[in-house]
Amino acid sequence: MTKFLDSHQLLCKKQHGFSRGRSCVTNLLETLENQTKALDEGFGLDIVYLDYRKAFDSVPHQRLIEKLKGFGINGKLLQWLESFLTSRTMSVMLSGTFSQLLEVLTGVPQGSVLGPLLFLLFVNELPSWIISDMKMFADDTKVWCRINNKDRKKTATPYKKT
Numbered sequence: 725m726t727k728f729l730d731s732h733q734l735l736c737k738k739q740h741g742f743s744r745g746r747s748c749v750t751n752l753l754e755t756l757e758n759q760t761k762a763l764d765e766g767f768g769l770d771i772v773y774l775d776y777r778k779a780f781d782s783v784p785h786q787r788l789i790e791k792l793k794g795f796g797i798n799g800k801l802l803q804w805l806e807s808f809l810t811s812r813t814m815s816v817m818l819s820g821t822f823s824q825l826l827e828v829l830t831g832v833p834q835g836s837v838l839g840p841l842l843f844l845l846f847v848n849e850l851p852s853w854i855i856s857d858m859k860m861f862a863d864d865t866k867v868w869c870r871i872n873n874k875d876r877k878k879t880a881t882p883y884k885k886t
Contacts, residue, residue: 725801726841734795735844738851741862742840751861758857759868768871779863780839781831783846785809788832791845808838 726744729735735743740751762769776782789806797805812828832839832846840862851858856869 725797728797729795729845732796734848736848736851736860738858739844739848739860741860741864742844748861751859755859755866762870769868770871771866771868774865774867776863779847780834780843783832783843784830786829788842788846791848795845805838805842808833809842 740746813825815825816823832842858867
């Protein structure tokens with residue numbers, strides 16, 4: 725699956741998490757270079773840091789499966805991924821007694837090699853919604869725009885107008 729994604733260049737270049745040739749270090753270095761350049765050119769910066777709460781747990785299975793189809797993943801691989809994600813159950817134990825089994829409708833299994841990749845595919849389109857500079861590492865995102873210090877006007881709007 726990673727070969728397919730790489731060969732078709734389907735993963736967003738702003739994403740550094742769990743991607744070949746990209747890492748936490750490349751994310752930080754590229755961010756530092758971009759922001760330092762803006763400051764050297766006399767601009768200020770507005771920066772927003774996002775960290776999605778329980779991000780890996782909140783991915784809706786059916787929406788993820790639709791996104792996988794959009795990436796061109798189909799056939800037996802899609803069937804296997806759907807089987808991997810769906811028909812999972814959970815229960816809670818309290819004082820030695822288990823609750824009823826409940827179907828799990830969201831989340832990518834953590835601790836697996838596949839879970840992080842599925843999460844990246846789920847959030848892959850985020851940069852297409854945001855005009856400002858940004859870098860992502862899995863569920864951590866930095867968004868920034870230059871500010872003209874002379875008149876305090878933003879040089880970019882952070883979101884695309886719909």
